[in-house]
Amino acid sequence: MTKESLATLNTQTLIGHTDRRGRAWHYKSELQGERPNHYPGAIPVADVRERLFNWRAAARPVAVERPATEDDATHRDADGNPVRWVVDPRRRAIVREEDPDGTVFGVFSADYVPHQYGEWLLENVQHILDDDLSIASAGVLRDGAVAWVEVSVPDSLRTPEGVEFRPNLLATTTLDGTLATTYKRTVTDVVCDNTRNIALAERGPQTKIRHSRYEKLGLLSARQALEVVYTTADAFAAEVARLCAVPVSDAQWAMFLDAWVPGTDPRTGGELSGARKAAAERRRSELDDLYRNDERAAPWRGSAHAVVQAVNTHEHHVRALAHGSDRLQSNMRKMVNGAFEDLDVRAWHTLEGVLQPA
Template sequence: MSRETLQSLNTHTLIGNTAHRGTAWHYRAELQGAEPNHYPGPIPVEDVTRRLFGWEAQSRAIAVERPADARTMTHLSPKGAPMRWMTVPGRQAIVRSDRDDGKVLGVFTDAYVPHPYTEFLLTSLGNILDDSLSVSSAGLLRDGAIAWVEVSVPESITTPEGVEFRPNLLATTTLDGSLATTYKRTVTDVVCDNTRNAALRERGQDLKIRHSRSSRLKLDAARHALAMVHTTAEAFAAEVARLCEIEVDRRTWNRFLDSWVPMTGPHGAELPAKARQYAERKRESLGSLYRHDNRVEPWGGTAHAVLQAVNTYEHHASPLRGTSRPERNMLRAVTGGYAALDRTVWKTLQGVLADA
């Protein structure tokens, strides 16, 4: 089950620039205590440090329980047998300095080096970026095992096609081993807070740093790999213009649905009842977004609307299992899941258009 409750989301995430982007879906003023987690403008860096990163990741030895005798025992087992704790060579557990509840964030070999959140997510970003960028969101997930900071341009940009977006640089690192420290440029569609990659043709627009003793953030390499967040605006605007020029009529949309959410199995075999019901619901939801939702409908009849419909569905309507929507969306953005999704949708649509 997800660990991200509404209480956690309202106290362990900070949302900035709400005068332009609006409040997050999980906004509940009554759950935020004396200090709100939403900011009309940029989030002060000192608030991120104080409210989220005011603790350290500490290494602790790991021990296993072994049988003992009266001379070597340290405690009794539940059955009353003498036992002792023995440390495990070459292994360590990572814990929070502000907790004494025994909560372990991750277990690693001694080669693992935790990346301090303040240093790698705030100080490093400050060294990479210029003064025209500001913190637009930050947060902790999984009891602090995952952290992110998003930096954005203060004002949204609108393309000639009427698509309002905001270039971002998303920095994240973890203490549970689920991700390397990652700096990734993304685009947020302001209408629905969806995340897209910078351009369908581009790959490698991120920088990953492993948690090792030799890990260092080299600023020149970072600037080159990320191509700076400002260049994202040009790439995304060009992508939108190209996609809006590609016509998708009703027949093409229906054929895309048949390819994206087929109603039959391999070789035309009938789907099992449960799978068929799922496919029907998904097609209905996608069709409703494509035809009627204001996050998609203004660009109806174009390739941009097709990508927007699928992206919006995956962000806001697809089923969840064992996680919260903010956690899943953030992880997909950082790991490249949404970038891969966009490219797959585009490839599928290109195949349909080629067969027209």
Template sequence: MSKETLEHLNTHTLIGNTDHRGTAWHYRAEHQGVESNHYPGPIPVSDVERRLFSWEAVSRQIAVETPTDVTTMTHLSSAGSPVRWDVVEDRQAICRDDNNAVMGIFAPGYAMHQYREWLLGTVANLLDDDLSISSAGLLRGGAVAWVEVSVPESITTPQGVIFRPNLLATTSFDGSTATTYKRTITDVVCDNTRETALAEKGQAYKVKHSRHSRTHLMAARDALSMVHTIADSFAREVAHLCEVKVPDPAWSSFLDTYVPRVGADGRALTGRSLTLADKKRDLLDNLYRYDDRVAPWSGTAHGALQAVNTYEHHENPVRGTSRPERNMLRTIAGDFGRVDQEAWSTLQAVLA
């Protein structure tokens, strides 16, 4: 089960600019403790450090229990046999220095990217009247963290799409992701995060946790300047997608291709597989035609992609975790960007 309970989300994530954006859906006053995690304006850098990143990761040796005799034993095993601790030389445990929790186990070449330096330190130089920290948080017991920088107020395109450009800085101590700086877009109507410029390369800068990674830190700081180009890039993308018409027959063909009712062998689906496919198709179609978050742009490529993106964020079944945790981890991993690109490629093929 997920560690990210409502209590955790209300105490280990910070949400900023709520005067413009409202509270997060997981906000619960009873779980806030003595200090709210919601900020009417920007989140101060000092608060992120104090409330989330007040600890550091440390490397510690790993030992295993080895059977031995009473002359060299250090203790008895759970079965009552004499054993000793033998250090594993080619592995290290990455632990929190405040509660000693083990976050990951790695070879000696693994380099720790401390949150205060690689997340807070890299974004701090960006912050000004136009850019501020809009959210930050810890997941998986602190093994995954992010800091998001964005503009305080949302932007509206001539097509009526309200969005907010973001820069997401994230890293981990469990091996789940490299240190990554990527630009994303939040569609404010339904709080979706979508990577910009569907076919554009170079939207993310990644640094592996290797012994030479520090030499890339300056390049990472330089790469953060891309946040200033997000708004124009996304506005151009929205304008283009709204100009691409999707007639009803094309939308039906898209559903047939994107969520087929036949298997890879060409045979019609039956039983549970057919039920799941039909349910997803019905949800996508309902979003596309009737949902206020999507319907204003139905009949266009933007509407089709918005239906898919909204489904993935808000309708796709969640098991073994909370939806905000699942969504943030998928954003960090780039899953939503791949979903957008797959849907766009499918739609282009149908229209062609």
């Protein structure tokens, strides 16, 4: 489940091309007010700016409470002692510019520069939109701390193996220091809404810019990063064809599960017990069910593609998260920082070891 409320998801995210792709899982018309957040076609740039990016982040001075005399004290601490506020010139807090009581996104060094959502995610993306590329989704989450704009083709594509997908370009950044501003190509599996990053065939091209006054993003470099969406379809189709052509027997699938979710402690070599054993057995059962019965993997059962799909789907939608974690935000973070790429590659390498034992 997501920590974001349904009200937030229905007002602070915009979902496009619903006439072709359907509604988002969180769709609740009664929570959207007079303006629906779902669009039959592309999302207009003006709507993203007006509805989501209609505010700016600002850097404010940070003060530290220091001991003081009665003459220079600004206030008293909890124990009644005279203290004063002293500005720390090395630190700045990032807040909403026009909200005096709003959330403090983070406290950073004086070199930290907040990347304004309207400029870094919208204006840079706007330059590459045309008849074939449009805004498919956008959103602001975590009380404004994270935002994204997704550029995509209107129609989904289908490989000869029956895998339906769409290539995207994701532009995202944060104001709390958790992510650099990132422009990255991705692929969404239409059936399950999993995200892949062309992990097996090649590393998905991306551009990252730190929140520093020394780093700038020129239009040319942004455009070059975004234009790779045109090459994504062929690369992903080739990856799917490659994986579907690799046969996997039931015995090899069982061996893969043994290697992917071992029943022994890697540190001691002894068998797992108690809660750790139960967790491993549950994970194996979940993966096996996805591989054999779920529409996100089962149609390609008996191939390497089904194995990678089962692992990827489990990580996106099934695997238990740490207490208090948010799946929606966790998935976005893994998509941007390359964790899903690493997952797909590790799954493939593990399967290779089963198919071609040393």
